[in-house]
Amino acid sequence: MKKLQLILSFLLLLVGVGSYAQKENLNTVNQLVVIANHTGPIISKDIYGHFSEHLGTCIYGGIWVGSGSKMPNTNGIRNDVLFALREIKIPNLRWPGGCFADTYHWKDGIGPQSNRASIINTNWGGVTEDNSFGTHEFMKLTELLGCDAYINGNVGSGTVKEMAEWVEYLTSGSESPMTKLRKENGQEQPWKVKYFAIGNENWGCGGNMTDEFYTSIMRQYSTFLQNYSGNQLYRVACGPYGDNYQWTETLMKDQESRDRFQGLSIHYYTVVDGWGYKGSATKFDEREWFETFRLNYDIDNIIKGHKAVMDRYDPQKTKGLVVDEWGNWFNVEPGTNPGFLNQQNTLRDAITAAIHLNIFNQNADRVKVANLAQVVNVLQSVILTKDDKMVLTPTYHVFRMFRDHQEAQLLNTDLRCEDYVFNGKKIPAISASASIDKSGKIHISLANLNPNKEIIITCPVIGDIFKTVTGEILTASEMGSYNSFEKPETVKPVSFKGYKLRENILTVNMPPKSVVVLELMK
Numbered sequence: 001m002k003k004l005q006l007i008l009s010f011l012l013l014l015v016g017v018g019s020y021a022q023k024e025n026l027n028t029v030n031q032l033v034v035i036a037n038h039t040g041p042i043i044s045k046d047i048y049g050h051f052s053e054h055l056g057t058c059i060y061g062g063i064w065v066g067s068g069s070k071m072p073n074t075n076g077i078r079n080d081v082l083f084a085l086r087e088i089k090i091p092n093l094r095w096p097g098g099c100f101a102d103t104y105h106w107k108d109g110i111g112p113q114s115n116r117a118s119i120i121n122t123n124w125g126g127v128t129e130d131n132s133f134g135t136h137e138f139m140k141l142t143e144l145l146g147c148d149a150y151i152n153g154n155v156g157s158g159t160v161k162e163m164a165e166w167v168e169y170l171t172s173g174s175e176s177p178m179t180k181l182r183k184e185n186g187q188e189q190p191w192k193v194k195y196f197a198i199g200n201e202n203w204g205c206g207g208n209m210t211d212e213f214y215t216s217i218m219r220q221y222s223t224f225l226q227n228y229s230g231n232q233l234y235r236v237a238c239g240p241y242g243d244n245y246q247w248t249e250t251l252m253k254d255q256e257s258r259d260r261f262q263g264l265s266i267h268y269y270t271v272v273d274g275w276g277y278k279g280s281a282t283k284f285d286e287r288e289w290f291e292t293f294r295l296n297y298d299i300d301n302i303i304k305g306h307k308a309v310m311d312r313y314d315p316q317k318t319k320g321l322v323v324d325e326w327g328n329w330f331n332v333e334p335g336t337n338p339g340f341l342n343q344q345n346t347l348r349d350a351i352t353a354a355i356h357l358n359i360f361n362q363n364a365d366r367v368k369v370a371n372l373a374q375v376v377n378v379l380q381s382v383i384l385t386k387d388d389k390m391v392l393t394p395t396y397h398v399f400r401m402f403r404d405h406q407e408a409q410l411l412n413t414d415l416r417c418e419d420y421v422f423n424g425k426k427i428p429a430i431s432a433s434a435s436i437d438k439s440g441k442i443h444i445s446l447a448n449l450n451p452n453k454e455i456i457i458t459c460p461v462i463g464d465i466f467k468t469v470t471g472e473i474l475t476a477s478e479m480g481s482y483n484s485f486e487k488p489e490t491v492k493p494v495s496f497k498g499y500k501l502r503e504n505i506l507t508v509n510m511p512p513k514s515v516v517v518l519e520l521m522k
């Protein structure tokens with residue numbers, strides 16, 4: 001019945017919008033209908049999560065400088081990075097990997113710094129890892145950021161005992177050898193740990209396991225991960241890469257396996273032209289621009305494919321999909337260590353971020369966590385650092401602009417738009433999503449992917465009256481514009497006035513290659 005009413009009001013609206021549009025000469029080819037009184041699921045704030053691996057200068061230099069550093073720091077953590085991440089309301093941070101996680105033995109990274117073991121970071125450049133950033137330093141980082149900890153355990157080369165003891169060390173308030181050790185190392189009270197992953201990419205760098213083998217081992221490891229002292233672990237099982245639905249099927253099909261995790265991870269990177277030559281992050285043509293977005297959009301189908309498998313076994317949606325690695329992966333910056341995955345970040349990456357975040361919002365019924373790879377200096381990062389300098393990337397600005405979607409309710413929307421056509425291939429030219437927050441404000445996030453054309457989009461808002469609008473826009477002169485240490489503000493958001501609101505219909509003039517977020521108030 002409710003559905004029928006909704007369809008009827010929608011049809012009436014379309015007729016209304018049609019005549020209004022005719023009268024006002026509005027473009028209805030590009031139209032986003034926003035149904036303000038028909039709300040969907042809450043958009044988990046953790047969709048806006050980040051990922052920090054012991055890789056290149058993500059941790060060392062990018063986040064951690066040590067308390068003896070001349071750089072302004074709090075407990076050894078760079079202040080500039082702390083402040084910037086707080087500003088985007090970082091909800092959770094994943095650590096210590098990635099592939100590094102399945103080589104990491106947490107006891108190497110506790111206790112007096114001088115006693116910590118130095119090891120070889122075999123995945124990332126073969127550099128010495130002195131373990132000066134370990135469990136205590138990471139938990140301090142999350143405390144200073146005010147975000148949740150997402151810790152990735154070691155299945156590939158660790159033991160069940162080692163993983164179980166880590167959880168005990170972190171979260172137990174009872175008396176035990178592990179809690180005694182924690183206290184000796186200066187932490188009296190147990191920490192709260194929200195997310196704990198049982199391995200990373202165990203089909204690859206995490207042990208080259210088959211789906212059946214991993215599922216069995218996951219059951220074993222998970223059995224010994226206890227909920228101590230009121231801490232409720234959200235256990236994340238290692239899922240597949242991309243569209244490998246078979247892996248998801250194997251994890252989901254038996255009740256006994258399903259009962260052992262709360263979330264299932266998937267990874268998906270956008271790699272233009274394959275894993276060999278991945279293209280430059282800054283010097284690219286329109287073909288690479290277009291291909292990047294065409295591949296970005298694929299994550300929607302991939303999510304829907306995994307959702308379909310999960311829906312069969314878990315129609316109540318008790319298990320979350322955890323997209324804990326996503327983003328653009330290009331060639332490293334010329335002259336940098338190939339194992340450090342350092343890449344610049346342009347307006348193209350900003351639009352990539354907008355496309356992904358809109359897709360995660362729209363799939364908020366199942367996607368509960370997502371983590372951009374990675375937070376500082378690695379892949380599509382939000383922050384770049386060089387010694388004591390820091391720049392905020394275009395991707396950073398999109399996370400700041402989209403932050404009001406966190407914990408808001410997804411709104412039902414209907415998007416009709418023209419295609420962006422290149423070399424005979426086409427993709428939707430507009431990406432969009434909308435939510436309503438607890439105070440009744442609507443946020444509409446839009447991206448115009450076409451670098452050559454302004455698009456006028458009409459957004460009728462049904463179900464409530466909105467009188468005031470404010471907006472912000474991110475765009476730049478070139479597709480490859482970026483923020484450098486010399487010119488850190490080339491790409492940054494500014495106030496946006498290219499809209500009209502009349503009779504509850506918002507008309508937005510989207511400049512070519514832009515991201516716009518609008519806030520509607522009553």
Ligand code: AHR
Pocket residue numbers: 053097098099100200201325373374379
């Ligand atoms: O983010 C870089 C690497 O990509 C991670 O370590 C791994 O999980 C993935 O293959």
